[in-house]
Amino acid sequence: MKDKIMHGLKSIGIPRLTIITLLIVIYIAAYVLKLDVAQLFSDNLVRMGMNGVLVLAMVPGILAGTGLNFGLPLGVICGIIGGLISIELNLTGLFGFVVAIVASIPLSILTGYYYGKLLNRVKGSEMMVGTYVGFSVVSLMCIAWLVMPFKSDAIRWPIGEGLRTTIALTDYYDKVLNDFMKFRVAGIDVPTGLLLFFFFMCxxxxxxxxxxTGLAMIATGSNNKFAKASGINVDKSRMIATVVSTILGAIGILVYAQSYGFFQLYTAPLMMGFAAVAAILLGGASAHNAKIFHVIFGVFIFQGLLLAALPVANVIFPQGNLSEIMRVVVQYGIILYALTKAGGGQ
Amino acid sequence: MNNIMLELKEISKLYGENQVLNKVSFSVEKGEILCLLGENGAGKSTLMNILFGMPVIHSTGGYAGEILLDGQVVNINTPEKAMELGIGMVHQEFMLIPGFTVAENIKLNREVTKGNPISQVFGKDYRTLDYKTMNRDAREALDKLEIGIDEYAKVEGLPVGYMQFIEIAREIDKKNIRLLVFDEPTAVLTESEADNLIKAMKHLAAQGIAIIFITHRLDEVTACSQHVVILRDGGLVAAKKTSDTNTVELAELMVGRKIEKLVQNEENRNVEKSETIISMKNFKVGMPGEMVKGIDLDIKRGEIIGIGGLAGQGKIGVANGLMGLFPASGEVTLNGEPLVLNAPMASLKKKLAFVSEDRKGVGLLLDEPIDLNIAITAMQVKDDFLKKVVFFNQIDEAKVKRHAEEMVKLFDIRCTGTEQKTRRLSGGNQQKVCLARAITLEPEVLLVSEPTRGIDIGAKKLVLDTLIELNRKKNMTIIMTSSELAELRSICDRIAIVSEGKLVGVLKPDDSDAKYGLYMSGKTDMPGEVL
Incomplete structure (x- = not known):
């Protein structure tokens, strides 16, 4: 019996156990501090749905052996452009959202193709290169946002040149997924549409x-010499994985934006990759192996921690600045922890 | 008898349960060249590692027996100690820094230095190199070898043959050097370079340095040595005066072992008359460490052909080249049609299947289950194990599992179930998975490399039996590459011996040991018959 329990614990992995415990402790603390736990949990579900697809974008890269896709901002930017096109066309509601996705996909394929080409040239240091590709492209886009020929008043600054830093979606497709078949049970709001879309993508x-194709990709990531000997085109597999990951990044940001209510331009996409990386690692994935379960579980606990830790910290440390600092410490602390413990349970 | 410099007494060594050296004794005289002969795995390297006090020996429990230097028992427990005692080694791979000059390389880590103001303050590490003395010393060492390289030339760009001499010069520049070991120095040299090297060795021996010369080339043995020691399977087979023996006898001693015939002589088994299935012309493969430098060979339908030879001579490269895993060139036809080279998929589509010598590196997805390992290649090549689901094709998991279960039964793969990850299997069972994967492709020609390396006897027999069965029942042509000559001779119809990237000749399994030994050392004529 004891062996069985030990085995069970081992298979979850110490890092996972630590994080789950931490999440539970924070929720208990929230209850003790008389915070609205039901509301916290509702927000947790929303956060899970809105970030989920971005985390899912990590899976193809990990399985194809290009590692964690730190170049996720590339997909995010493609998604934002698709979203802006939809706004420019003055489309609203679910239709606007779908057009945004459709418009972003060809862009993501093109971007993913060139990004994949680059990754195939830097085998072995994809994650490092990806990080800096993300940084450079985000910076480059800061110029591009200023000169893009969008005409809609919702997108442009009312005076001067260029696009706004945040673009409100209130009149377009704000919360189209969140509010789809939404219901309330035991004080918890369940964003049905959002969760359904996330699970559908999964x-x-x-x-x-x-x-x-997917199995060829997995074989490539697992052992590229084996893949080659099995007649699999290793470079092509990696390329497909990168393209799929970029597309998921684009869809992911659209899901995120419709829930958040805004598009954030300029430097906002910079850190998108990190949160997704942290979530999937916390979920139990490593740089070489990932399952869909890791995505769902990881995004739930990671976003749960970030979300619940802030109000709790706010109550414990009433000084305004301190809680903000705490939040940053917690977020990057979790990423660091997840990266160092990436090897954890199986 | 005072002349004896080094004496080894009953040296034994166990690696775990594996006896790699069994009571080996011999001695080396001052100023003589002693040749150490033996196949791969005979225990030569282990013996030399003991002599050099390499950590690998002492971290695995040390050795038994005594080493006597000048009649004194010495305990060589570190390489530094070996150096102190004046034992030097010339490595097969060059350990030289290309950007440094010849003199700098020779003096590496033993630089001659002189003081300067900075070193007075900051210590010895900051002393200036005394290039004059270093160059003079290097010149002296090079002159001893009678080699005309400029000591101030940079190493990069020098011909390979010279690099070997720089290595040697580095050893003899050590003032106390008394015993030099040459570990297959001629393997990478051309014939004329090898001749030069042997000349230099003789020259050194004449100056009183004892030399242990490890080689596979039998004519070099007779050309330079006074004594020859032959190891086989960790034991001393013979220690002879070179003048009392000849290359034929040496070849026989080196190879000779009992051969267990797995196949009884069958009548009317005459594969040589059947049609040619694969024909290679000037086939070259750029596989690092196993270069194939132009082979012409016809393989007949329905035969089991063995490819044998010593390690590093190119036998492994042949199968890898045919499968498109390493850059290959030349003309290869399969069933009369040209085979597209350098494209694994093309080879697989032409019904070639490969069981790699590198089981863990190439042969398996270690983190994936057994059933997927077995099915995935057939899925990629022949769209097998797939089912259509709307517009997607999906893996047919039930079929994959069913097939894997059949294979597990057929090969007696010991596992907890077909979903077990292959990493957890033993070497023999992993090999069976590799073989199952290849057979799932239903190939016309099966290429197997080192199928029994590192697996236990039971699995070995099963693997070999399976190969024979596939050959006899399905008329599958099998190209088997192996370092174990005995194994090749037990199941093959013909055996092609490869040496230095070229085909030496094709032998029959029942040809004499001497012939095999000679062919493996790259010679086809029998000097013994002339004598």
Missing amino acids: FIVFLFLKSK
Whole structure:
């Protein structure tokens, strides 16, 4: 019996146990401090849904052996451009959202293709190169946002040149997924549409991973010499993974934005990759292996921690600045912890 | 008898349960060249590692027996100690820094220095190099070898043959050097370079330095040595005066072992008359460490052909080249049609299947389950194990599992279930998975490299039996590459011996040991018959 428990604990992994414990402790603290736990949990579900697809974007890269996709901002930017096109066309509601996705996909494919080409040239240091590709492209886009030929008043600054730093979606497709079939149970708001969309995307990726192409990708990531000997085109597999990851990044930011209510331009996409990396690592993935379960579980606990830790810290440290500092410490602390413990349970 | 410099007494060494050296004794005289002969795995390297006090020996429990230097028992427990005692080694791979001059390389880590103001303050590490003395010393060492390289030339760009001499010069520049070990120095040299090297060795021996010369080339043995010691399977087979023996006898002693025939002589088994299935012309493969430098070979349908030879001579490269895993060139036809080289998929589509010698590196997805390992290649190549789901193709998991279960039964793969990860299997069971994967492709030609390396006897027999069965029942042509000559001779119809990247000749399994030994050392004529 004792062995079985030990085995069970081992299979979850110490890092996971630590984080789960921490999350539970924070929720208990929130209850003790008389915070609205039901509301916290509702927000937790929303956060999970809105970040989920971005985290899912990590899976193809990890499985194909290009590692964690720190170049996620590339996909994010493609998604934002798709979203802006939809606004420019003055489309609203679910239709506007779908057009945003459709518009972003060709862009993501193109971007993913060139990004994949680059990654194929720097085998072995994809994560490092990806990080800096993300940084450079975000910076480059800071110029591009200023000169893009969008005409809509919702997108441009009312005076001067260039696009706004934040673009409100209130009149377009704000919360189209969140509010779809939304219901309330035991004080908890369940964003049905958002969660359904997230699980649907997970399912699509799951199917993809069980296809011939997906399995070729997994073989490539698992052992590229084996893949080569099995007649698999290693570079092509990695390329496909990068393209898929970029597309998921684009869809991910659109899901995120519709829930958040704004597009954030300029330097905002910079750190998008890090939060997604942290979430999937916390979920139990490593730089070489990831499952869909890691995505769902990881994004739930990571976002839960970030979300719940802030109000709790706010109450414990009433000085305004301190809680903000705490939040940053907690966020990057978790990322660091997740990266160092990435090897954890199986 | 005072002349004896080094004496080894009953040296034994166990690696775990594995006896790699069994009571080996011999002695080396001052100023003589002694040749150490033996196949790969005979225990030569282990013996030399003991002599040099390499950490690998002492971290695995040390050795038994005594080493006597000038009649004194010495305990060589570190390489530094060996150096102190005047034992030097010339490595097969060059350990030289290309950007440094010849003199700098020779003096590496033993630089001659002189003081300067900075070193007075900051200590010895900041002393200036005394290039004059260093160059003079280097010149002296090079002159001893009678080699005309400029000591101030940079090493990069020098011909390979010269690099060996720089290595040697580095050893003899050590003032107390008394015993030099040459570990297969001629393997990478051309014939004329090798001749030069042997000349230099003789020259050194004449100056009183004892030399242990490890080589595979039998004619070099007779050309330079006074004594020859032959190891086989960790034991001393013979220690002879070179003048009392000849290359034929040496070859026989080196190879000779009992051969267990797994296949009884069958009548009307005459594969040589059947049609050619694969024909290679001037086939070259750029596989690092196993270069194939132009082979012409016809393989007949339905035969088991062995490819043998010593390690590093190119035998491994042949199969890897045919499968497109390493850059290959030349003309290869399969069933009369040209085979597209350098494209693994093309080879696989032409019904070639490969069981790699590098089981863990190439042969398996270690973190994936057994069933996927077995099925994935057939899935990629033949779209097998797939089912259509709307517009997606999906892996047919039930079929994959069913097939894996059949294979587990067929090969007696010991596992907890077909979903077990292959990393957790033993070497023999991993090999069976590799073989199962290859057979799942239903190949016309099966290429197996080192199929029994590192697996236990039971698994070995099963693997070999399976190969024979596949050959006899399905008329599968099998190209088997192996370092174990005995194994090749037990199941093959013909055996092609490769040496230095070229085909030396094709032998019959029942040809004499001497012939095999000679072919492996790259010679086809039998000097013994002339004598």
